[in-house]
Amino acid sequence: MNVGASTPLLIVAGTAVVVLMIGLVPDRRLAGRLPTLLAAAGVLATLIVIGVMWGDRQLSYAGDLYADRFAFLVDAVVLVATLCTLGLSWREPAGVDRRGEYAGLLLLSATGMMLVAGAGDLVVIFLGIELLSVSLYVLCAIEAWRERSLESGLKYLIVGAVGSSILLYGLAFLYGGTGSTRLSAIGQTLGTASFTQEPLITAAMALIVVGLGFKASAVPFHMWTPDVYEGAPTPITAFMATATKAAAFAAFLRLLAGAMPDLNSDWRVAVSAVAVATILVGNIAALQQRNMKRLLAYSGIAQAGYLLIAVAPGSVLGAEAVLYYLFAYLAMTIAAFAVVVIREREVEGGDRIDALAGYGRRRPVLGAVMTLSMLSLAGFPPLAGFVGKFLLFGAAVQDDLTWLAVIGAVGSMISLAYYLRVVGVVWLGEPEPGREGKRLPVPGALGVVALGSAAAIIGLALAASPLLDACRGAAQALLAP
């Protein structure tokens, strides 16, 4: 069994249950700050445990769950995202009124993502994806007094269910074709016999790419993203943008690069095609957006496209690049959302881009945080986004996919127009009279998240070596038989 190897998962899941229970206590003093603090403590403890357990692969539950460097690193992305989300929600209405549910569901969703990251079996992957999705459906709709929030939850539920069922279909085909649900056994079966052009496996691959494409918001399965992002409570949007993306890409890497390395020449076609569409559509659609959350949604779609560039080669460098970029993307996205959350507290409709007009001159620090985030998303050196793109494109060039890297570069050029527009509005724009909003003090937790993520944008680039070493180890663990 080796239950010990699944300690991180158990801590998070256990904390989630305890937090949910505490939320039911009628005493407001007890149910006040306690759930959030407890959840944060649980996440921090898990991060420490991961640091201690960092090492060679262990199997738990007879191979259903891997505890390897890859799983740990993706866990770290998810847990840091969870921590940041808890910080962002510190004074949010949903976070305050339904604290127990809110923090509990967040942790359950994180549990699902960790299951995906460590999955050694098709069933576990599906279980994890369902757990993370169902928790998120509720979280999206948790501001039940807002129609937009309800709409967001419902949309996500419907589209998410379609995506999940397609994925399940693909997993079933894969089981039908190989006779096993174990990833290691599938890998061996596919490696020994020639499965290239086998219709069942090809169909399974296509369905898996589609199903995971829904979760990663890749084009053409991205339609839900802007609406859901716009309607959901902003911290939850930040969580979906970062953690869900990490889980979806973990699943991509586990299933494609990890379990079917021998069929790379087949699935790289599908992944490349989706990557091209995602980059172009995401970037072009983002040009038209007036709402910051929608803009970040489309930018997130485009960034998913860049990530797919490095999934396509299925190489160690590719997996390393994806993992590093997930961290970089986490820092830049959280920084942007932190500013949006702060602005939303100050002014009605604070999630519109116009609401940020001239904001940099009134609050230079927050303006700088937003600027760093936008420049890094656009890939300006020497920021984390640049190092990440450098690695992603490098992985493609190394594997003779230079044309894909060129598409990525073209996408980055288009993206400049909207990222720089935000920077321009922040520093050069003039606020509409009467719409400057109040100047509220920034809650401590929010400020820490904003400054911390901005520091990470610079720090991850200038001191990239330790993280890159960790990513290299994780990528090797992923591709090890």
Place this chain on the structure above:
Amino acid sequence: MPWVSVIVLVPLVGALLLLAVPPGRVVAARILAVVAALGTLVLTCILVGLFDRGASGLQYVDHQGWATSVGLTWDVGVDGISIWLLVLTAGLFFLAIGAACFRLPERPRGFLAALLLAETGLLGLFAAGDLVLFYVFWEAMLVPFYFLIGMWGGARRRVATLKFVIYTMVGSLIMLVAVLATAFIAQDHTGQFTFNIQALHGVPFTGTQSTLLFLGFALAFAIKLPLWPFHAWLPDAYTAAPILVTGLLAAVMSKAGAYGLLRIGLPLFPDGADNLAVPLGVLAVIGIVYGSLIAWRAPTMRLVIAYSSLAHLGFIVLGIVALDPYGAQGAVLQMVNHGVVVAAAFAIVGIITRGSGVEEVEGVGGLAEGAPRMAGVFLLVTMAILSVPGSNSFAGEFFILTGIFRQQLWLAVLACIGVVYAAVYALRLYQTTMNGPPRGDGRRVELRAVDSLYLLPLLGVMLVLALWPGGLVGATRASVDRAIAPAQVAAGRPASQISASIAANPPAEDLPLPGGAGSGP
């Protein structure tokens, strides 16, 4: 002491310290900015003294790991070409920051910090010995210039900044792919994975690879220069920017593209450079003629200088793509010359505009009567713009034309048209504003003591360069010869013209053993 790293980082430290100065303390901010810029200049001058002028390779190399597992390193050094561009950058930024301190715009701390950041970007670019680091500085310098134009610029600055950044980024993102491709393709040939420019010298790329890679880099350089027809960002940016920043864009930033051709394009991809030398030369000549014609009819004084700069940069590119020691030598000389001259020209235009409140050439006239000192200085600068024999630009332009005459006679003949037109637009600008029927009060544009403080050093440098171009030529020759030698060989130039030997890559004794893998990424 890691001289080059310190020189590159001093302005950055200055900029960061500036942001820590409390908003009200403008005097402290001024002192800090001037000290940082002066410190950089002094260190650069010391480095010039220490520098071995006869050697051709990189000196004072500083090599530090950054993310070595993926090939990212901090790798800076100077050779005979880059050292003079460092001096140019440090000197002009010191003068610019000094001048800015006398007339500070709103939000002075941010302005000075952005200037210092831009200085770091340019210094780093000229010192970079590694393709990725080169790219990092190439891009990073855009951000301070974006803010300098966007926050302190004039009308239509939003459009100008957007155009400026998008144009430049279009080129540079392709360059990023080319950087990656260079390293991976070179690994196939040599078995060594590196972004170090020195280590990539002489990699035997095939003709197609070399041409495509050269094209990837050349596009970025052409946009930054700018070379016709990639110049559409130039009039907007030069008009919208504060004139101080316009001067720096024209004097220093435009050299980045030409430097890139000499440092990366020609030595690393000699076959590609040979294949594309004539097309680039044609674009350069079109730029010379086009720039001169537009400068002749340009409505504002700023645009006259801006388009004249386009023409002069055409000459510089022509000198480089001649693949001739004289041409390249002249190009390097002209880079420094043009930097000094155009900075002085923009300074003069700035003073006239400030005094008279008029931007248009036709808006002022006969100013010489009230401003004799101004007229004298302006005349000297005008003579330098049109490269009158005896001015500092003459030697550079002469070298360039000699080089191109030797290799491509027809391009030289066409380029000479530009020399004629230079006289037309430069004299028109001078005559309309200084002579002719009086419009506006000349006394208001007369040089003040403060203005002389930054104009006289520029004039002094122009004088030194005019009288003794041999000093600069002698100190750069070894590096220039080394930079163009591979392309000369590829172009089949006679051995008598090639004075540097080119190294084989990988060196014979370092060839990997059969079956032994190189150090992969």
